[in-house]
Amino acid sequence: MDQIAERLAKAPTEEAAPHAGPGNKAGWRRSWRRDKTLYLLLVPVAIYFLLFKYAPLFGEVMAFKNYRLSEGIWNSPWVGLEQFRKLFTSRDFWQILRNTLLLNVYNLVFAFPVPIALALMLNELRKEWYKRLLQNLLYIPHFMSWIVLGSIVIALLSPSTGIVNALLKLLGFEPIYFMASPVWWPVAFVGSSIWREAGFGTILYLAAMSSIDPHLYEAAAMDGARKWRQIWHVTLPGIRSTMAILLVLQMGRMMDVGFEQIYALQNSAVTGVSEVISTYVYKRGIVGLQYSYTTALGLFQSVVSLILVVTVNRLIRAMGERGLW
Incomplete structure (x- = not known):
């Protein structure tokens, strides 16, 4: 283990020096x-x-105006921070903010580690054809639209014809209305996120693992480390920087939940837990024509996301890892 620690300590200094661009x-x-x-x-x-x-950034001025279609962006009356006052005093705003943050926290806690675990397992496979087959099967859901995947999820979880509830009935349990229950709907949301993105998310981790020096594993084996110790002391430290960068990117999405997934799985019975910023902006902004109000919401969302990215990136760098910048 001393050899491994020594080589890992030297690794950052042995990397190529920053590329000197033309001066x-x-x-x-x-x-x-x-x-x-x-x-x-x-x-x-x-x-x-x-x-x-960059060009759409000029439209952010609508957040400070009472936008009217007939007058256009520049001729609409200026109202200052009035749209933000309406936003922060609205009960709907705090509900959608809570739902957005909660669903992203669920994804961070339960979905973020899954690609790491899958990559670790795939990395240990020695049958190349079997490894490639599993990778292809895991990647397929990523290339399917949420409309298709949402329909499959709803069909699988149907209380009358779904496979999941059929298994529950065989085990003696009552059917569960997953898609109509405020308790079970977030579970279905996180599960569908893992199903679609976990396999594709292993690509970066597998690439990082392939760059780990094989001599580190040999040194660990000579020191008596078994497979689990090799994973803990060699593989995980080797992909730590990749994990840190992806964590920063994930934090940048804490204020945003994909519109397509929510819209495909959402229904009126679970609006209290499924209404998020993206669907709210669609309903109030595009359908309800409240452009200035939803622009203010979008601007608030972007500012908070920027603060989260900068803060987490600084924390990552303070811990000795390379951040996004």
């Missing part, structure tokens, strides 16, 4: 000639972000 015009010209194709490949990405990420 003058001649350097930029050489870089352009050498990587011209790569720079050109970035052009569509840059255009996408300019059009769909």
Whole structure:
């Protein structure tokens, strides 16, 4: 174990030094000639972000106006912080904020560790064909739309024809109305999230595990470490930085729950626990035409998400890991 600890301690210092970019015009010209194709490949990405990420920021001014379709954004009357006052004094706001945070906390506690566990198990498989087969089966749900997956989940959990309730009846239990129960609906939500994303989430962890020096496992085996000790002292420290970065990204989504998943699984019986910011914005903003009010809500959501990302990233860096920046 001393050899392993020594090599892991040296690993960050032995990594390649930060790439020294070109510091003058001649350097930029050489870089352009050498990587011209790569720079050109970035052009569509840059255009996408300019059009769909930065250009819409000008519309945030609607949060401080009483937007009217007939007058447009710039000619609508300025109301200052009135939309935010209405937002923070609304009972609906605190309910949807609570639901959004709770569902994301459930995902963080129960869904975030699942790809790590799956990656650890897949990494230990020695039959390559069997490993690839399992990976393909685990990836498939990620490429299916939530409309399809939501229909499958509802069918599986149906109290009359669902397989889950059929098994419960065989075991002597009463059928459970999963999709109509405020207690069981969050369970179905988290379970469907794991089903769709856990397999695909193993890709980054498996890639990180493949970069771990095999000599570390040999040193651990020579020190008498069995498989579980090797996983604890070699594999998990080797993917720790990947886990930290994905945790930062997950915290950035704490104020956002995917609209498609909620909309596919939601029904009027569980609105009290399933109404989140994304569905509320759709109903009040697009359907109800309250553009300024929901823009204020979206701006609040973005600011809180930014604060969470910056805070968690600093905590990660304070713990000795590399953050997003």
